[in-house]
Amino acid sequence: MKNLNRRQFLGQSALVLTALYGSPFEVFAKEKQAYKIAVVDLMILKRQKLGAFQLTKEIGADGLEVDMGRLGNRETFDSQLGKPEVRQQFLDKAKELKLEICSLAMSGFYAQSFATRPTYERMVQDCIDTMKAMRVKVAFLPLGTQGDLVKNPELRPAIVERLKVVGKMAKKAGVVIGIETSLDAKGEVALLDEIGSKHIQSYFNFSNPLKAGRDLHEELRTLGKKRICMIHCTDEDGVWLENNPRLDLKKVKQTLDDMDWKGWLVIERSRDANDPRNVKKNFGANTAYLKSIFQA
Numbered sequence: 001m002k003n004l005n006r007r008q009f010l011g012q013s014a015l016v017l018t019a020l021y022g023s024p025f026e027v028f029a030k031e032k033q034a035y036k037i038a039v040v041d042l043m044i045l046k047r048q049k050l051g052a053f054q055l056t057k058e059i060g061a062d063g064l065e066v067d068m069g070r071l072g073n074r075e076t077f078d079s080q081l082g083k084p085e086v087r088q089q090f091l092d093k094a095k096e097l098k099l100e101i102c103s104l105a106m107s108g109f110y111a112q113s114f115a116t117r118p119t120y121e122r123m124v125q126d127c128i129d130t131m132k133a134m135r136v137k138v139a140f141l142p143l144g145t146q147g148d149l150v151k152n153p154e155l156r157p158a159i160v161e162r163l164k165v166v167g168k169m170a171k172k173a174g175v176v177i178g179i180e181t182s183l184d185a186k187g188e189v190a191l192l193d194e195i196g197s198k199h200i201q202s203y204f205n206f207s208n209p210l211k212a213g214r215d216l217h218e219e220l221r222t223l224g225k226k227r228i229c230m231i232h233c234t235d236e237d238g239v240w241l242e243n244n245p246r247l248d249l250k251k252v253k254q255t256l257d258d259m260d261w262k263g264w265l266v267i268e269r270s271r272d273a274n275d276p277r278n279v280k281k282n283f284g285a286n287t288a289y290l291k292s293i294f295q296a
Helices: 006-021 024-032 051-059 084-096 120-134 153-173 185-195 207-212 216-223 249-259 279-294
Strands: 035-040 063-067 100-105 138-142 176-180 200-205 228-232 263-267
Touching (some): 035 100, 051 063, 084 120, 100 120, 100 263, 120 153, 138 200, 138 228, 153 176, 153 185, 185 200, 200 207, 207 216, 249 279
Parallel strands (some): 035 263, 100 138, 138 176, 228 263
């Protein structure tokens, strides 16, 4: 050691770190990254398919939101992830490709009624059991068209009561259920306060305030850092995120930085209207643009 100058010592240390862990600077960047970018397996046309991971890697994202499967008139989700061998395949592939499963999604509730389905507890419990088995901390629960509290305010008591039950289930498992509603931020804060569980939070979607003509940045600030578990960083289909004149993502980053919010930005839509099924092109472009802003 006495014969090594400082530059030589640092150089040899870097070589050792690289041999053990890969680039030390790369490891540091991954550990310190405030924002991570994911895509949704359903939206890249690989719903609960193992091939979604390779496609996610090719798109350039850091992770994947995995859907629980179709719901329809079933008692619970049509999910293969209840099988240990299937779950392990998913976990192994994610590890192989250095990807994360950022969340599970109960997208079946987009079209089905969370307020009236008699077996909602079984559905949510199946999702929570899968979360625990796959070490996933967040699940997405949209209230959807049939649970729209703006158009159907009479459903509020039933939805609040059910979400209180779900909150207790999530607390017991140590996970968070992120809900998406049609309410404005003040209305969503009131709803979350009424539910009264830290395990029920907002899974915020940029598209909702944009479509309603509300101030996206004020909505984020109103909800605040502790109420937002994850963000669908997306808008309606038509143009890529980079070409969207009503979504200034540089300003969004500044707002989130000011809030000291950190977490996953999950791309759901924002596909080119002229080529909507070209998954690599659409999601690759959106991922690259988000990374240029949020991971620069």
